[in-house]
Amino acid sequence: xxxxxxxxxxxxxxxxxxxxxxxxxxxxxxxxxxxxxxxxxxxxxxxxxxxxxxxxxxxxxxxxxxxxxxxxxxxxxxxxxxxxxxxxxxxxxxxxxxxxxxxxxxxxxxxxxxxxxxxxxxxxxxxxxxx
Amino acid sequence: xxxxxxxxxxxxxxxxxxxxxxxxxxxxxxxxxxxxxxxxxxxxxxxxxxxxxxxxxxxxxxxxxxxxxxxxxxxxxxxxxxxxxxxxxxxxxxxxxxxxxxxxxxxxxxxxxxxxxxxxxxxxxxxxxxxxxxxxxxxxxxxxxxxxxxxxxxxxxxxxxxxxxxxxxxxxxxxxxxxxxxxxxxxxxxxxxxxxxxxxxxxxxxxxxxxxxxxxxxxxxxxxxxxxxxxxxxxxxxxxxxxxxxxxxxxxxxxxxxxxxxxxxxxxxxxxxxxxxxxxxxxxxxxxxxxxxxxxxxxxxxxxxxxxxxxxxxxxxxxxxxxxxxxxxxxxxxxxxxxxxxxxxxxxxxxxxxxxxxxxxxxxxxxxxxxxxxxxxxxxxxxxxxxxxxxxxxxxxxxxxxxxxxx
Numbered sequence: 001x002x003x004x005x006x007x008x009x010x011x012x013x014x015x016x017x018x019x020x021x022x023x024x025x026x027x028x029x030x031x032x033x034x035x036x037x038x039x040x041x042x043x044x045x046x047x048x049x050x051x052x053x054x055x056x057x058x059x060x061x062x063x064x065x066x067x068x069x070x071x072x073x074x075x076x077x078x079x080x081x082x083x084x085x086x087x088x089x090x091x092x093x094x095x096x097x098x099x100x101x102x103x104x105x106x107x108x109x110x111x112x113x114x115x116x117x118x119x120x121x122x123x124x125x126x127x128x129x130x131x
Numbered sequence: 132x133x134x135x136x137x138x139x140x141x142x143x144x145x146x147x148x149x150x151x152x153x154x155x156x157x158x159x160x161x162x163x164x165x166x167x168x169x170x171x172x173x174x175x176x177x178x179x180x181x182x183x184x185x186x187x188x189x190x191x192x193x194x195x196x197x198x199x200x201x202x203x204x205x206x207x208x209x210x211x212x213x214x215x216x217x218x219x220x221x222x223x224x225x226x227x228x229x230x231x232x233x234x235x236x237x238x239x240x241x242x243x244x245x246x247x248x249x250x251x252x253x254x255x256x257x258x259x260x261x262x263x264x265x266x267x268x269x270x271x272x273x274x275x276x277x278x279x280x281x282x283x284x285x286x287x288x289x290x291x292x293x294x295x296x297x298x299x300x301x302x303x304x305x306x307x308x309x310x311x312x313x314x315x316x317x318x319x320x321x322x323x324x325x326x327x328x329x330x331x332x333x334x335x336x337x338x339x340x341x342x343x344x345x346x347x348x349x350x351x352x353x354x355x356x357x358x359x360x361x362x363x364x365x366x367x368x369x370x371x372x373x374x375x376x377x378x379x380x381x382x383x384x385x386x387x388x389x390x391x392x393x394x395x396x397x398x399x400x401x402x403x404x405x406x407x408x409x410x411x412x413x414x415x416x417x418x419x420x421x422x423x424x425x426x427x428x429x430x431x432x433x434x435x436x437x438x439x440x441x442x443x444x445x446x447x448x449x450x451x452x453x454x455x456x457x458x459x460x461x462x463x464x465x466x467x468x469x470x471x472x473x474x475x476x477x478x479x480x481x482x483x484x485x486x487x488x489x490x491x492x493x494x495x496x497x498x499x500x501x502x503x504x505x506x507x508x509x510x511x512x513x514x515x516x517x518x519x520x521x522x523x524x525x526x527x528x529x530x531x532x533x534x535x536x537x538x
Contacts, residue, residue, distance in 0.1 A: 045328075046383055046390035048445065049432035052326050 306451015
């Protein structure tokens with residue numbers, strides 16, 4: 001069963017989270033620069049005369065598709081690396097994924113998201129085919 | 132050409148370049164403060180005047196402003212097409228430089244003044260209407276006003292009003308015209324509900340720097356000679372810009388943080404305030420002028436925002452209010468010790484000068500506001516001042532010019 005993690009994190013935590021994921025063997029991911037708001041509410045910016053509020057803040061969304069058995073470990077890595085303890089640390093969403101297809105080879109499902117040196121290989125759960 | 136002075140001529144040639152540079156500086160000063168879908172439009176509004184007035188001034192603008200006087204109100208058509216404007220000095224206008232150089236120097240003022248007004252209507256004006264407004268405003272407001280204040284025989288000049296480099300003609304006129312135009316065109320869609328963040332504060336900071344450099348040509352050049360008055364004007368200019376920048380920084384710090392945008396806004400306000408006074412006051416007086424100008428404009432912006440008026444880039448608060456104070460301050464601090472061709476102000480025992488200064492300021496306010504209001508209303512009723520809703524939402528860069536600043 002494949003899952004998709006959509007993690008909304010602080011802009012300045014992208015490096016730490018990416019490193020932590022790399023550490024456990026999650027290399028494949030993509031990121032989107034987004035704007036949004038949550039309980040944090042916004043920030044105050046200085047204008048020409050006095051201040052004003054901005055409520056849509058820049059955040060980073062990380063997208064990862066992986067096998068269900070690697071989910072908890074990956075979430076733990078994101079939590080450890082992305083957390084500051086202040087409001088605005090973000091959220092993690094998990095979705096079921098219907099199907100994954102690697103365009104180059106036509107592989108489907110679990111095979112499509114495996115690659116040499118990935119999290120399964122690190123855990124000794126099998127080796128991605130060398131191609 | 133017995134009176135021609137090469138030192139004066141060389142200095143004024145340099146000043147032409149310095150003052151010309153202020154319009155690109157202003158374009159970027161404004162361009163940084165709008166949303167990114169309107170930066171090209173905003174730059175274009177200012178740059179347009181380099182082209183438009185570059186032609187208008189040659190054809191008839193200079194003649195209306197500085198042609199031989201008709202009844203104290205307007206210049207004759209003697210200098211149309213720069214006819215009779217040659218290499219020989221004109222004793223009325225800097226008797227030691229070529230008349231053509233004076234005309235060119237004044238052209239740069241005629242270019243930047245209407246560009247100042249554009250801050251009132253950025254992000255929503257229809258370009259065609261703006262072009263018509265620009266030519267009408269220059270012809271109906273700037274040219275007569277320049278004649279009244281600076282033209283030989285102009286009625287405000289004859290009353291003894293002192294305006295060294297354009298407190299009335301440039302800054303009060305632009306500020307009150309901006310106010311009138313903003314009232315007619317109305318606020319940007321969504322104004323007051325969504326924050327309209329500046330797209331590029333570094334552009335604004337760079338623009339302010341170019342403006343300060345250019346202002347040396349603007350004010351010190353208005354001595355029309357390379358002499359002690361020019362040096363005094365330069366010192367006063369620098370001092371007022373510095374003092375207002377410092378005070379503004381402190382005001383914004385008290386409200387939260389020492390804002391970058393605030394610092395450079397304060398500098399421009401100080402420079403605008405000292406403009407009418409620059410060739411008549413001591414550097415210490417300029418220090419007071421700048422320091423007082425900052426809170427006046429700072430709280431004028433606050434007042435404008437509270438009233439819900441979208442005079443978008445605060446031309447009224449920063450130029451109109453600052454230079455109104457500058458005109459009053461000229462009536463307080465002016466001294467013949469700095470400029471024998473000037474006058475003594477109230478603090479030197481001449482209260483009459485203060486009255487004349489206030490009169491000149493009020494005349495400029497009423498005249499520029501009224502004519503702008505009528506012209507803007509007429510254009511609005513006929514061809515419409517505003518871009519339509521879709522054009523405004525897409526942004527004027529794409530809808531007005533078919534281009535975008537960033538791909």
